[in-house]
Amino acid sequence: MSVFDYDLFVIGGGSGGVRAARIAASEGGAHVGLAEEYRLGGTCVIRGCVPKKLMVFASEFPQMVRDARAYGWDIAPPVANWDAFQTNLKAELDRLEAAYRATLKGVDVQVYPQRARLVDAHRVALDDGQIITAAHILVATGGRPFVPDIEGAELGVTSNEVFHLSAVPKRVLVVGGGFIASEFASIFNGLGAVVTLAYRGDAILRGFDREATAHVASAMQARGVTVLTGCDVTKLQKTATGVQALFATDVGLEADLVLFATGRVPNSQDLGLEALGVGLGAGGEVLVDGFSQTSIPSIFAVGDVTDRVSLTPVAIREGHAFADTIFLGKSRQMDYENIPSAIFTQPEMGTVGLTEEQAIKRGDIAIYSTQFRPMRSMFAGQDEKVLFKLVVCATSDKVLGCHIVGPQAGEMIQLVAIAVKMGATKAQFDSTVAVHPTMSEELVTLRKPTRILPKSQ
Numbered sequence: 001m002s003v004f005d006y007d008l009f010v011i012g013g014g015s016g017g018v019r020a021a022r023i024a025a026s027e028g029g030a031h032v033g034l035a036e037e038y039r040l041g042g043t044c045v046i047r048g049c050v051p052k053k054l055m056v057f058a059s060e061f062p063q064m065v066r067d068a069r070a071y072g073w074d075i076a077p078p079v080a081n082w083d084a085f086q087t088n089l090k091a092e093l094d095r096l097e098a099a100y101r102a103t104l105k106g107v108d109v110q111v112y113p114q115r116a117r118l119v120d121a122h123r124v125a126l127d128d129g130q131i132i133t134a135a136h137i138l139v140a141t142g143g144r145p146f147v148p149d150i151e152g153a154e155l156g157v158t159s160n161e162v163f164h165l166s167a168v169p170k171r172v173l174v175v176g177g178g179f180i181a182s183e184f185a186s187i188f189n190g191l192g193a194v195v196t197l198a199y200r201g202d203a204i205l206r207g208f209d210r211e212a213t214a215h216v217a218s219a220m221q222a223r224g225v226t227v228l229t230g231c232d233v234t235k236l237q238k239t240a241t242g243v244q245a246l247f248a249t250d251v252g253l254e255a256d257l258v259l260f261a262t263g264r265v266p267n268s269q270d271l272g273l274e275a276l277g278v279g280l281g282a283g284g285e286v287l288v289d290g291f292s293q294t295s296i297p298s299i300f301a302v303g304d305v306t307d308r309v310s311l312t313p314v315a316i317r318e319g320h321a322f323a324d325t326i327f328l329g330k331s332r333q334m335d336y337e338n339i340p341s342a343i344f345t346q347p348e349m350g351t352v353g354l355t356e357e358q359a360i361k362r363g364d365i366a367i368y369s370t371q372f373r374p375m376r377s378m379f380a381g382q383d384e385k386v387l388f389k390l391v392v393c394a395t396s397d398k399v400l401g402c403h404i405v406g407p408q409a410g411e412m413i414q415l416v417a418i419a420v421k422m423g424a425t426k427a428q429f430d431s432t433v434a435v436h437p438t439m440s441e442e443l444v445t446l447r448k449p450t451r452i453l454p455k456s457q
């Protein structure tokens, strides 16, 4: 008989917390409790990946209708019914939240719909005053949008609010140049808004392969998004007809919606972590070792609150590795090498492994890069090109990275990532027979390097 109420108490019912709770309970036989102050499913399900992807789908239909006409379909101009989409979106999120709840119930995880704070290494206080004891505590509280401290910032919204708009705004200003900014600029553009993206740096999607991000940026612009680089938004003010954004270098512009997509910060405040002496980093992230253990041995943390790699599948794997290690006796660390990801811009970008800029610092490389107009959209009269790029080690022939821009790039990169993760060589890519006619056959038919580059100092 344990001296604790629970073997594991999880704070946060998002991707990482729920996976850890489920595995600990169902496979590790642990008695598990979980506190969630908002909705089960966390950022990904409730106000992130899932509703975002559904909005991406919604925003792609006008282009599909235009394409359909080129294929001989006689279709009247489409009319969007935003209310119908919102109703269906809400129903889908409710369904997913219910599925999360059912999963936890099915493995006897007790859910507390309240905020929880740490009292000491083994005690948690709930908002209703209950004190719960646990042998292990997992902090999986995620992150939240960061908004720059500028005058009038409250006139803008963040990704928390953007899914609940009563109508599609006519003019949208997106501030930022990362994942969320680029994705929402594309979404609103697809939905028919006049979109401006204002980014303070010189090229959007910093940190990704420069050739690929330049391709995305110019394609987004060709589709109608105005991308302003080197553009700092310094102030927002209300006008009779919208919100005026002032830029550091000029008068700025007026929009109906200003979306701040200026990064996210870990949800580590007001949890009792500082008082307990749990180590926090400069950005408030919970510091953990490879086993997601904090400086207090009974307290662990996974997911965005640790600010390692802020992606849903990473949080899930961190939670799973934690549960395996502690409750199944399978000591396991998350492997952060070659994590693939997709940015659901229009066009989409999929990426795995090293960028050209990263690889060249490590050794001599060969770049295989091709751009072409894919069959489906070329037939419909579009000029947009897809990009397929392989970054290859010139000495070992190993494929170090792959970057794809084009329709279904996210789907494609998942499959290429298996080969890259296995350490496949360019020769092994070449020995694979092409699937014809597809776009992705280019990955196995890139015969000659576009350029061979010596290691940069």
Ligand code: NDP
Pocket (backbone or CB within 6 Å): 148, 175, 176, 177, 178, 179, 180, 181, 183, 199, 200, 201, 205, 206, 261, 262, 263, 264, 309, 310, 311, 341, 342, 343, 344
């Ligand atoms: P990102 O870190 O991707 O981008 C933040 C952007 O905001 C950057 O362009 C940054 O500029 C800019 N910025 C930061 N501070 C300021 C400031 N004070 N003023 C003006 N601009 C500023 O964050 P996101 O919020 O877009 O996304 C958060 C995380 O969520 C991502 O890192 C990703 O891990 C995850 N995510 C993943 C998605 C996917 O997998 N498809 C989709 C959405 C989110 P600078 O480059 O100069 O620093």
